Amino acid sequence: MAQLTDDCFAFSGPLLPLQEMERLIAERIVPVNDTERVPLRSARGRVSAADVLAPGDLPPFDNSAVDGYAVRHGDLALDGDTRLAITGRLQAGARADMALGSGQAIRIFTGAAMPAGADTVFMQEDVALDGDNVIVPKGLRLGSNRRRAGEDVPAGRLVLPAGTVLEAQHIALLAALGLTDIAVRRRLKVAIFSTGDEVVEPGSQRGAAAIYDANRYLLGALLERLGVVVTDLGILADEPGELARALAKAAAWHDLVITSGGVSTGEADHVRGAVERIGSLTFWRVAIKPGRPVAMGVIRAAARKDRAAHSGAAFVGLPGNPVAVFVTFVRVVKPLLLQLGGARPQRLTPLPVRAAFAYKKKKDRREYVRVALRIGVDGEVEAIKHPQDGAGILTSLTETDGLLEFPEDVTSIAPGDRVGFLSYAALMG
Numbered sequence: 001m002a003q004l005t006d007d008c009f010a011f012s013g014p015l016l017p018l019q020e021m022e023r024l025i026a027e028r029i030v031p032v033n034d035t036e037r038v039p040l041r042s043a044r045g046r047v048s049a050a051d052v053l054a055p056g057d058l059p060p061f062d063n064s065a066v067d068g069y070a071v072r073h074g075d076l077a078l079d080g081d082t083r084l085a086i087t088g089r090l091q092a093g094a095r096a097d098m099a100l101g102s103g104q105a106i107r108i109f110t111g112a113a114m115p116a117g118a119d120t121v122f123m124q125e126d127v128a129l130d131g132d133n134v135i136v137p138k139g140l141r142l143g144s145n146r147r148r149a150g151e152d153v154p155a156g157r158l159v160l161p162a163g164t165v166l167e168a169q170h171i172a173l174l175a176a177l178g179l180t181d182i183a184v185r186r187r188l189k190v191a192i193f194s195t196g197d198e199v200v201e202p203g204s205q206r207g208a209a210a211i212y213d214a215n216r217y218l219l220g221a222l223l224e225r226l227g228v229v230v231t232d233l234g235i236l237a238d239e240p241g242e243l244a245r246a247l248a249k250a251a252a253w254h255d256l257v258i259t260s261g262g263v264s265t266g267e268a269d270h271v272r273g274a275v276e277r278i279g280s281l282t283f284w285r286v287a288i289k290p291g292r293p294v295a296m297g298v299i300r301a302a303a304r305k306d307r308a309a310h311s312g313a314a315f316v317g318l319p320g321n322p323v324a325v326f327v328t329f330v331r332v333v334k335p336l337l338l339q340l341g342g343a344r345p346q347r348l349t350p351l352p353v354r355a356a357f358a359y360k361k362k363k364d365r366r367e368y369v370r371v372a373l374r375i376g377v378d379g380e381v382e383a384i385k386h387p388q389d390g391a392g393i394l395t396s397l398t399e400t401d402g403l404l405e406f407p408e409d410v411t412s413i414a415p416g417d418r419v420g421f422l423s424y425a426a427l428m429g
Contacts, residue, residue, distance in 0.1 A: 014287075015285050015286060016283045016285060017287050017366075018288055018366045021283065021296075022335060024283070025296075025335055025336050025339050026345065031185065032186060034186040035049040035183050035184065038181060038182065038184055039181050040175055040179065040182065043171055043184065044167060045165065045226070046165075046182075046184035046227060047164070047166070047184055047342050047343045048160050048161070048162055048182060048183070048184060048185075049162060051160070051161055052159050052182065054154065054155055054156060054159050054177055055177060055178060057150035058150065058173075058177055059149055059150070059152060061096075061113050061149050062114040062146060062149050063092075063114060064090075064109065064111065064112050064121045065110065065145045066110055066121055066123045066145045067109050067123070067124050068121050068123045068124045069084070069105040069107060069108065069124070069136065070106045070118035071084060071100070071105045071119075071120050071121070071122060072102065073143075075102060076140070077138060081135050081136065082136050082138070084103055084104055084133060084134050084136065085133055086132050087105070088106040088107065089107040089108075090107070090108045090109065090113070090115060091109045091112055092111035092112045093111075093112075094113075095113075096112070096114065098115050098116075099117050100116065100117035100118045101117070118146075119143060119146065120141075120142055120144050122134075122136045122140060122145070123145060163343050164344065165338075165343050165346070166182070166184070185341055188228040188256065188340060189253065189255050189256075190223055190254060190255065190256045190258060190337075191231045191233050192216055192233065192258045193216075193233050193235070193258070193259045193260075194259070195235070195238065195243065195259055195260065195261040196238060196261045197237055198210050199211060199212075199235050199261070200213065201235065202214075202217075215261070215318075216260070218325055219258060219318075220232055222326075226334065226337055226429055231254065233246065233250055236259075240273050240274050241274075243270055243271060245302070247259075247278060248299060248300060250313070251300065251301040251312050251313035252301035252302050254313050256316065256336070257299060257313050257314070257315050258317075259318065260318045261320030271295075271317050272284055275315055275317065278300050279297055279312065279315065281296070282297050282298075283295065284296075286332065288327070288328065288331065288366050289361075289368070290323055290328075290391040291319050291327045291332075294317065294318055294319060294328045294332055295315070295316065295317035296314070296315065296332070297314075297315045298314060298315060299313055316333055316336065319391070321390075322394050323391040323393060323394070324391040330427040331368075334427075334429060346429070348405075348422055348427070350405050350419075350420025352419070352421070353404075353418070354380050354417070354419075355382070355383055355413050355414070355415060355416065355419045356374075356376070356385075357385045357415060358414055358415060359385065359406070359413040360413075361406055361412070363411050364409075365408060367406040368422075369386075369406065370385070370397065371383035371385055371386065371401065371403070371404050372386070372399065372400045372401050373402075383404055383419060383421060402421055402423040402424050403421070403424075403427065404421055404422075405419075405420045405421075405422055406420075
């Protein structure tokens with residue numbers, strides 16, 4: 001169960017800075033403890049549960065980096081070409097039990113083990129052949145084109161620290177070291193709800209004042225990218241008692257419960273009240289645009305006979321507008337999930353681009369502006385703001401490439417200013 005308290009922030013207090021929110025998540029969310037071993041082929045997206053040390057050298061032996069001729073550097077003339085007798089041939093995978101004598105060369109191929117006595121390899125395109133001899137030029141440095149045993153990873157070195165989110169490159173490294181499986185944290189279980197009497201399921205009959213629910217589909221797709229197990233629990237009506245019962249029931253079987261809508265200050269926004277009945281909120285307003293009404297806390301689980309059920313779950317309440325859902329997911333929910341899943345924090349690094357528009361914002365608030373990228377006439381990458389700002393404009397996500405991040409102390413942007421760009425791929429993970 002996530003360990004959270006609400007002793008720092010009153011609902012009437014100032015907006016919570018994004019940096020302070022990140023600190024709260026790091027301090028108050030306790031990662032899940034359960035681990036399992038999985039084969040490498042099933043490990044992508046999982047979080048390593050323990051440090052992984054190299055069981056041996058990589059590469060495991062000295063080998064050639066090119067197709068060419070293995071020689072002894074001491075045999076080479078300093079002031080001209082050297083003629084060497086070709087005395088053997090070594091292909092990758094062949095036993096390197098032949099030795100290289102003085103004045104000799106061995107034909108060798110990429111990946112083949114270096115023969116005893118050889119310390120340098122000439123590329124085949126740099127030499128000339130003369131019958132059973134090879135003529136090599138002067139000037140090649142000692143050790144050229146030779147890969148030493150352990151030059152990539154020496155035996156015993158830490159290759160993957162605990163908390164690594166495993167991607168293809170990590171799995172390749174483990175396989176190259178001869179490993180077949182790895183200990184990982186168990187997958188997180190996340191339940192998602194939408195709230196609101198005006199929200200209906202896509203494909204169903206839609207009343208004149210109703211809208212189709214896009215938020216659960218957005219959240220489900222974002223969560224699946226992060227490798228969690230998602231339970232879609234549908235749409236909840238705006239009724240406090242029903243909301244509280246549904247949230248408590250979901251908390252019995254999940255690590256995190258996410259809702260969208262109903263966490264603002266309107267008379268029909270009942271999610272915050274429902275959470276307070278069955279748990280506690282740590283914060284519910286963050287200094288971020290779009291997405292200010294976002295809440296985090298803990299909800300107690302409904303009583304169950306099955307002892308395997310959780311005693312409670314972390315809770316995040318997101319705004320109702322889909323663009324605000326996206327922004328708060330990547331900037332609030334994703335860091336929480338990484339912490340809850342035992343992953344090391346992943347720092348976003350905005351890439352500098354040139355603004356092609358003017359913009360003004362409030363101080364002490366982090367803002368994210370949807371932009372498309374283009375190449376300017378001078379070859380510089382510049383950002384074009386989407387013409388519609390509304391947090392309900394889904395096409396502002398589909399017609400752009402990412403977000404510009406404007407820090408709290410920035411109040412205005414002018415055309416030509418350098419600004420920080422975050423691609424959607426980097427944000428979603």
